[in-house]
Amino acid sequence: MQSSIPIFPDQASTIASRVDNLYFFITAVATFFAVLVTVLVIVFAVRYRRRKADEVGEPIHGSLALEIIWTGIPFVLAMTMFVWGASVFMAIARVPSETLDIYAVGKQWMWKFQHREGQREINELHVPVNTPVRVIMTSEDVLHDLYFPAFRVKMDAIPGRYTQLWFTATQTGRFHLFCAEYCGTNHSGMIGSVVVLPQEEYEAWLGGASTGETLAQQGEKLFTQFACITCHSPTAAVRGPLLNGLFGQTVQLASGTSVVADADYIRESILNPQAKIVAGYPPIMPTFQGQVSEEQVLALTEYIRSLPPAEGSAAAPQH
Amino acid sequence: MSTPITGTGSAVPAPALPERHYLNATHGLKSWLLTTDHKRIGLLYLFTITIFFLLGGLFALLVRLQLLSPQGAIMTPDVYNRAFTMHGVIMVFFFLVPSIPATLGNFLLPIMIGAKDLAFPRINLLSWYLFVIGGIFGIVALAGGGVDTGWTFYTPYSSMSSNSRVLTGGLGIFISGFASILTGLNFIVTTHRMRAPGMTWFRLPLFVWAHYATSLIMILGTPVVAISVLLVMFERVLRVGIFDPSIGGDPVLFQHLFWFYSHPAVYIMVLPGMGVISELIAAYSRKNIFGYAFVAFSSLAIAVVGFLVWGHHMFVAGETPYSALLFSVLSYIVAVPSAIKTFNWTATLYRGSISYDTPMLYAFGFLGLFLVGGLTGLFLAAAGLDVHVHDTYFVVAHFHYIMVGGTLMAYLGGMHYWWPKITGKLYPEGWSKLSALIIFVGFNLTFFPQFLVGYLGMPRRYAMYPPEFQIYNVLSTAGATILGVGYLLPMIYLTWSWFYGKPAGNNPWNVKGLEWQTTSPPPTFNFDETPIVTDATVLYGHPEEVKVA
């Protein structure tokens, strides 16, 4: 929660204190050097002030020992900061294995969130406390950047691909959510809040705001609506690969290479299907670029992700 | 400490201007617009960039006024976006990049090495014309409504989405980029080929070393930003281009190309300032710079290693964590040469004969503010911390501390120091000290609060912001007003002194260096006879009498 004159941001995620500790460490080092140099400059300036108009300074040229010292110490300190910064960074970059996934799409100038349970929100995001949450995001137009100051995390949302960030909120309450990458006219209006709820309240909120349909179910509808089903079903006349259990598998491609079927791959398969052709299938799938929105792609992806492996099916993805 | 100074200028009775010098050698507008004299071209640049500084400063004031109130006090977000973009573009490309090199560097570099001019005087003039043409495009873009992409021109916003004057503005930057390349080229060749007899590499003033390093960056980096801006323009005109994700292009690639120049460019903006400071500290301590070779080579190290760190602007932009870490460690390495410089400057003061003339006050100011700016760079280079502060006011404060607190201070310090050489006149001492003080105070009031509000999470490029950040913004705006006054004062009294100041004499500060051995102002070809350089020309406390052959 924001006080009226804040001096330090809320620490509302597990990572926040790690970031802040690093911040304090570098502040300490920086202060030390700032004070050291300032004091020396002042002391020298006073002590050795010019007393006679034609006076010159002592002819001192340098000292190798000193040079080594003041190269070495900053170097060691700098490497310390690097290693510390790197470990914090990797902790931010590496997503824990169990997360609650939420999809986000940035668009001039709003954030659209989709929960797997089917809820949609704009410029507001509800998350449970003490649960690792992962936000998978993309953009419909230009660069945006999803930023939660209280969690100390941000990530650019980039058109044409997915990026992600994660956090575990440790405090309930309402915190800022900003767009931190300049995106045009209403960049500063592309803000909102993240609401951290206790687990039970979150469940209640999920129930209350629910449309009754999970994201996967919405995707299933789209799957029929866009006639994907005409090709991607065991009974289809024109056969495309069965998508059951596809997510996370390694797919053999006609080009001889293989690729892991992640969200990026599914997205590409829908929007630019010819870019990677599955081995053994003709390149007949039409592109859906311009027909499905990024949000619908996410729903379709979520649907494909939800499909259980089809047991014993010959059409299961090749390995 | 008591050896009396030896040198030409030790006892100058009532100095007077020389009869003939570069300013009165020829007359008329044409003699200026067609001049090939590096000193006059330096002054042409001085005049031009001062206009751009005022323009950029005007936009800074608009930005600050807007941020007085959380809802935005004076303009719509659209106008605000144009205001900060024009502020950044003008200040970087049309003011700070050329600031010290094209004015003081142009004026002094040949004199300091004992040459009659730069190697290519006409190319030097061409550089100024290109700069002016580029500037005119910038102003046309401005008159047509301005550019609203931020000074970084990120795609796809700049190429596909913005409906502002990206093409005209981009062209302006492209053209003025060549001005910068030509300046760098000229400096490099001049330093290699035009040194006077006896002016060995290790007798070169550190100012020259710094400009040599700067020039390397100018010639190696600028072409890359030129082509990237051109590719953006290409994409914008054709509506299809190589950064376009819808055909499989990568917007992040633009950022790589942009920062390949623009990170080194921040060293274009600071190295010449460091060169000035090395001269000032030596001069006003009447002492040779401590660890000359380390200071000289650290400039080169900054120039070279500075090319390896650009990805620290992209930690959260979609580059992989692995390259982020690589860029992080390299960023820390490039900080070390700056540390070396800082400590050597400090050590130079030890047992010096320190006077508090105005340029030295600026040098002290530089030390303090550059320190804060540089040290806050260490926060940003820590990848895990930058995730939080990236694109917040913390970054804005960081770079203003270095660019405004550091380089601008050095620029003003150098301008005061060499003003007597440039104009032959002394500036008013009292006023100049007062303005140095005002600038220092105003500066800190403007930008220190931005660190705090930045760490709190206030994003940059925001036309409106949550109300709890207001107090910091009000302080900042108050500071900017003071700062503005601080900057206007020198412009006024320096101009005044040009006409009414007291004649300075050849070496008013009683210091070393070839530039002080010629007249103030110097003759058109700098020296009446080619000087022969010895240790005594450049070293303090050298027993030998200075020879001007």
Added chain:
Amino acid sequence: MSFHPQDAELHDHIIPAKVYYAIFAALMVLTVITVAVAWVDLGLLNIVVALGVAVLKASLVVLYFMHVRYASRLTWVVVGSGFFWLFILLSITLTDYLSRGWMEAPMLVR
């Protein structure tokens, strides 16, 4: 790096004209080779050969047509730095592109 060529004479190394013809012939032969190799499937080696030949051709031009072979050390340094910086641009940019997918893509899967 004679820094003060006050007394230096103008002496340029004059390369005999027949060397130029020989270099020209070599360049033409190499051009034919690149074209020919493009029709042969060498897998990854194709690009290596293509660039290798291009580098060879460029070197011949630089060394003989542009006289760098007989030029001062400074010229070598200048030429070298041009290509070195190009190398920096390409290689460091590649660190990003080559490591794409090491971590992020699999992580979007679960």
Added chain:
Amino acid sequence: MPEAAVTHHGAHAIPRLQHHFDTMAQQKEAATLGMWVFLVTEVLFFGGMFCAYMIYRMWHYDGFVAASRELDLGLGGINTAVLIGSSLTVALGVHAAQTGKQRQLVWMLIATLVLGLVFLVIKYFEYESKLHLHEAHHAAAMVRLFPAAGWFEVTGELAPLAGGIRLFMVLYFAMTGMHAIHMIIGIGILAVILRMAMKGEFTPQWYAPVEIFGLYWHFVDIVWIFLFPLLYLVNRHG
């Protein structure tokens, strides 16, 4: 650069020596060094585009192959020969200047000029053919560069590779276009030098402009030496 030397202090009055240099050697060394430094700048200027090329070739290899095959190898090959030939004539021109063979110098410069123009004319026809509706070699595939709907529309069999093909085409035009602009500038400078040569202004003591122009021209040739295999020969087999 070439203008009667201004002298001052009456120190020296060597013709062609500019006032701020002490000796002809110094002046010439400065000029050549200046050109080399400029060429380094040029390397990085093209370098930005090579960087993009490298990345997208990795990403869209198949598209690059397909698009590369749309280019006219015959014309590209001829142009390569033409440009290398012009490098030879420039080199011989410099040689002639060094050895004081005025007539040969003039003829070599004329030959260079002609070859340069031939290159541009051929390039023009290549562009021309790309800029119009164009049937790809592949049956039933079209690569249209100025369709009403937008640039570089790709239909038919090649459609799957549309992204890569378009990226390639943008790079093709950007890189060869930038190269052609350098040629045009070069020809402009060449015309001036040729005029001076015809007036007999160059001597074995002073021919720096010829040499410096030569450096520039060779550089432009080198750029093409890389562009040719990278654009025309991505993969012609299989």
